[in-house]
Amino acid sequence: MQRSTWRTWSGTVGCAPAQLVRPTGEDEIVQAVRAAAGSGLTVRAAGTGHSFNRLATTPGVLLDLTSYSGVVAVDRAAGEVTVRAGTPIGVLCRELDRQGLALENIGTLAEQTVAGALSTGNHGTGLAHPPLSGQVTRVRLVTADGVARDVGPGDDPDLWGSVRTALGTLGVLTTVTLRCVPAFNLRLRLHSEPLDALLERFTHWAGQSEHPSLNWLPWTDRVSVRSIDRTDEPATPRAPLRRYASTLDEVRCGITGQAGRVGGAGTVPWLTSRVGGLWPDSPYIDTSHRVFTFPQPVRFLAMEHALPLARTADALRALRPVLRRLGAYSPYSVLVRVSAGDDLPLSLAHGRDTGYVNVTVPRTAGQIEILRAAEHVLREYEARPHWGKAHTATAEVLAPRYPRWKDFQRIRTLLDPAGVFSNEYADKVLGPVPATARDRAPAGAAQ
Structure with missing residues (x-):
């Protein structure tokens, strides 16, 4: 019988698991984990596949959680929302907005699932805000013994910290409870300035806006700066359309990338300079999740x-000539x-205020060298690669x-001594579960 296949959103990574399971309830997840462990199969969980590496692939049992979606409960008094693991962040934000609530900070991708974003260290921007894991108040997890357990701040601190950024190696998240706040509007402002001038005051710039970011085309010496801040003012007329400026810009990047394959190295800068901006740089105001995402x-x-954070400007200076x-x-x-910063064991922001440098390329072999060159530079600046994106570490x-x-590693050995939730990527970036732990695995666990 032909196996089912699964691929990531980008289409660059895929697998043909022995079993592809699409659960709609926690009991189905429990049964799948128990059956896999009893049969000696590994288990991985996947959402919308927005990781750019082999994080979710497996030759064993793949749990596609996209059908296990939706808001379970909203506790307005406690300021909390509980959602199923496969819920897209955008779906959650729209439901919260209908109830006059919001998440205080999120990244740009609304299609990513809550569990996927949490497991890989997803983040928005702003020095007042840690990664998404900082908004989590408890989780529910199916561990390798096929037991669903609740984990929260009252548990072993190492467990509570580890389970919020675990790469799917401690078990399958089934529900996540997040802190929410009253709905709020954001004002987005754009301006351009010289790159070197901004790098000279980088740490100061990083704290001037609640949610700052910058975009830099490496063949230029200027940056486009975004400043996003809370406001009590109402939304700008037709504000929901403004977020599609970023969407149109990505379409432009896709088309330009294809043209660059044919026209050579100079095509990309030439086309980009002629297309220009796709929306006026005037400020606008909209509800928070529509400003954060597109x-x-x-x-x-x-x-x-x-x-x-203190080394990010120097890293960008070193990246430019390369x-x-x-x-x-x-x-x-x-x-x-x-x-x-935060204190989670595998958090990208552990122990320090953090600057994130993201390099994106079209899905063509000729562009991969850009990522390799950038990684070589950034690694020299105490960099930690995003768990869900491309890297070679x-x-x-x-x-x-x-x-x-x-x-x-202590928590991983304790919860999954047989390596039920391991795969090629986990063994590469975390190392395999120690053999001594596998030797102590209970009877019936995967070997």
Whole structure:
């Protein structure tokens, strides 16, 4: 019998699992994990596939959680919302908005599932805000023994910290409870300035707006700066249409990237300079989730590294000559965002205020060299690669960059001694579950 196949959103990674299960309830997830462990099969969970590496692939049992979606409960008194793991962030935000509530900070991708975003260290931008994991108040997890358990701040601190950024290696998240706030509007302002001038005051710039970001086309010496801040003013007329300016810009990048394959290295800068902006740079106001996110229909490949905030400007200075020497340019700008630090063992922002440098390229072999060159530079600045994006780092490279690495490995060994939730990618970036732990695995666990 022919196996079912599964591919990531970008189409660059796929697998043919022995079983592809699409659960609609927690009991089905429990049964699937128990059956897999009893049969010696590994288990991975997937959402909308917005990771750019082999994070979710497996030759064993793949749980596609996209049908396990929806809001379970909203507790207005506690300021909390509980959602199923496969719920897209945009779906959650729209439901909260109908109830006069919101998440205080999110990334740009509304289609990503809550569990997928949480498991890979997803973040928005703003030095007052840690990654998405900082908004989580408890989770429910099906572990390798086929038991669903609630985990929260009252549990073992290492467990509570580890389970909120775990790459799917501690079990299958079934529900996530997040802190929410009263709905609010945001004002988005855009301006352009010289790159070097901004880098000179980078740490100061990072704190001037609640949600700052910058976009830089490496063949230029200017940056486009976004400043997003809360406001009590009403939404601008036709404001919902403004978010599609970013969507149209991504379409432009996709078309330009295709043209660059034919026209050579100079085509991308030439076309980009002639297309120009697709929307006026005037400020506008809209409800928070529509300002934070925008539809992203064009498939691409992305890499992002998290650096100490104080070293981010130097990393960008070092990146500029390297990208210019390659002889090829991506039509996508380098995106820079920031966040507060936290103390989660595998958090990209562990122990430091953080600058995130994101490099995006079209899905063509000729553009991959841009990612390799950028990674080589960023790694020299204490960078931690985003768990869900393209990179080549191994456990040997990563372990020294995470002060609580051993805390996570203790929890992983405790919850999954047989490596039921391991796969090729997890073994590469975290190392395999120690053999001594597998030897202690209970009877019937996967070997």
